[in-house]
């Protein structure tokens with residue numbers, strides 16, 4: 001594994017979250033506001049209790065897609081309680097709230113991730129206002145400190161463990177052919193893919209295997225870090241379209257689209273995607289990812305997420321409406337065929 005970015009402090013280990021008070025003090029802070037989603041409020045309360053006098057309380061209303069209205073409410077709350085830093089404990093939604101607060105207030109952030117989404121390692125923030133999702137990249141939103149504690153991710157239900165892992169692997173797979181890649185980002189991407197290829201099966205055999213959970217968190221960090229360093233292409237754009245227009249769930253959509261998007265691009269850049277085959281079963285990259293996802297029990301077909309077959313034409317149109325760079329030319333026929341396979345759950349060719 002490569003050393004962590006010089007711009008973030010990144011710690012791994014069972015129980016490392018207990019070091020939070022020390023990290024808050026090291027930032028020069030004394031009043032940390034703990035953030036979470038409503039279902040994770042008890043973890044947030046435990047975290048606040050661990051902080052003793054350094055906690056300024058808990059704000060447990062983080063929500064999917066980081067609505068600006070929730071951010072404004074959280075900022076008002078942070079002001080009312082005199083918070084001088086935020087601690088996000090949760091997945092990408094909670095991390096998103098911490099980032100949105102930091103963007104507007106410059107408060108330093110500590111993230112304690114409980115999924116593999118990887119947002120904690122990027123300077124990217126997606127937020128929604130009046131039903132519109134916008135994404136910005138700003139160094140201000142990159143969290144200062146990440147505490148990766150496998151004891152917390154061990155509570156992630158098995159289904160979410162798998163889809164969240166495939167969501168992370170998607171960042172790494174697309175980084176392999178990113179236009180602005182370099183040898184460092186490729187190494188990071190391969191590290192991330194290998195960590196999940198090796199540790200995810202162990203986690204599924206024993207979800208409380210903390211050593212394997214820690215290895216998956218190292219994968220999440222590598223995949224998140226590389227997402228923050230290079231541009232994404234077809235896979236992420238398609239997932240954004242499907243999520244935004246058809247309200248499909250984030251991690252599941254990534255899990256289903258990934259083998260098909262990789263299979264599509266492998267036709268143009270097979271050599272760049274060889275590492276995907278190498279860390280999995282040696283078959284062509286799209287097929288290898290499809291087999292891995294199936295063996296891990298992932299959802300395999302968009303139709304099972306409720307997408308109607310008649311929506312595929314509209315999805316194709318939207319996917320083509322805003323041009324972006326991709327290693328293979330994006331054509332209506334190509335995307336329509338890709339989406340048909342993803343909708344039906346058909347295996348890419350071996």
Ligand code: NAD
Pocket residue numbers: 037038039040064065066090091092093094096114115116117118119120122123124125126152153154155156157164227250251
């Ligand atoms: P999430 O944060 O929305 O969490 C989903 C649900 O799982 C929530 O109810 C949460 O409370 C619960 N949960 C999380 N961890 C748990 C655990 N260990 N045990 C039990 N329940 C748990 O889901 P996510 O997939 O982590 O994040 C998705 C969001 O993150 C999307 O909005 C996506 O756009 C964003 N994201 C942003 C970036 C970025 O760089 N900006 C990167 C990746 C994802």
